[in-house]
Amino acid sequence: MTLSRSQFDEACKDFVEKYHPAAADGLSASKGLTGWLWLEHPSRPQFGYMQRQIPLARHVDHTARAMSSPLDVAEEPSLDSVDNETVTTFSPPSASLVCNQFVVHSPTFQVPTFYFTVHDASGAPLSLPEILQTTLFRPFALHGTEVSAFSASRPSSNFPLLSHGEHPTLGTPCWYFHPCETATAVAEILREVGGDDTGPRRGWIETWFLVLGSVVDLRL
Numbered sequence: 639m640t641l642s643r644s645q646f647d648e649a650c651k652d653f654v655e656k657y658h659p660a661a662a663d664g665l666s667a668s669k670g671l672t673g674w675l676w677l678e679h680p681s682r683p684q685f686g687y688m689q690r691q692i693p694l695a696r697h698v699d700h701t702a703r704a705m706s707s708p709l710d711v712a713e714e715p716s717l718d719s720v721d722n723e724t725v726t727t728f729s730p731p732s733a734s735l736v737c738n739q740f741v742v743h744s745p746t747f748q749v750p751t752f753y754f755t756v757h758d759a760s761g762a763p764l765s766l767p768e769i770l771q772t773t774l775f776r777p778f779a780l781h782g783t784e785v786s787a788f789s790a791s792r793p794s795s796n797f798p799l800l801s802h803g804e805h806p807t808l809g810t811p812c813w814y815f816h817p818c819e820t821a822t823a824v825a826e827i828l829r830e831v832g833g834d835d836t837g838p839r840r841g842w843i844e845t846w847f848l849v850l851g852s853v854v855d856l857r858l
Contacts, residue, residue: 639825640748641842643684650688650741650750651676653843670856671847674741685807687742694735694756695773734759737774741843742806749820750846752854753805753812766790766800769813779853815853823849 641649657671673692679685740753756764756772764772767785780799783790789798797816805812824845847856 640821646743649843679807687807689740692737694737697771744817747817749817751817753814776855
């Protein structure tokens with residue numbers, strides 16, 4: 639099941655209205671669904687998207703491994719190499735990083751796609767190995783991922799899980815999750831809960847966020 643461009647626009651606008659801070663209750667806020675805005679392209683119709691900005695923190699490692707230095711990309715690091723027993727804490731979100739998050743429509747796969755950027759206090763973008771060591775992702779969500787300069791992939795997958803490219807509307811560099819399995823995952827959940835997967839509206843977007851939330855910590 640997919641979303642046409644018009645269905646995506648309608649579903650997102652309905653979602654933003656429901657989860658606007660003035661209307662959202664405590665339960666919806668705890669799900670990390672608030673803070674999103676719907677933005678239109680200033681000159682090109684049907685290129686609207688959702689956006690929000692959140693603070694992030696870095697994981698601070700209390701072992702000999704220095705987290706302040708980027709990983710050596712040439713070594714193709716894997717998240718499997720991180721010691722599962724390593725004790726970590728977080729630096730204060732207000733003192734570290736800013737994450738811009740976007741939900742855009744994929745014209746190829748006809749589904750929502752999650753794009754994001756992460757910058758430090760000076761405005762400098764983080765490298766992918768550095769991003770993977772932030773609180774953006776749930777613990778061990780990308781465990782076993784092979785990391786290069788511009789992608790993170792699972793060995794058994796035909797497509798990178800996480801890639802670097804241009805924001806479809808803004809044309810600016812972003813990271814994004816490949817949407818190839820999105821329609822299948824959302825349809826399976828909607829069938830399990832008895833939802834309607836033939837007339838996707840707000841519920842489709844909420845279910846998509848449920849899928850995304852298994853990897854990305856949307857509660858921040």
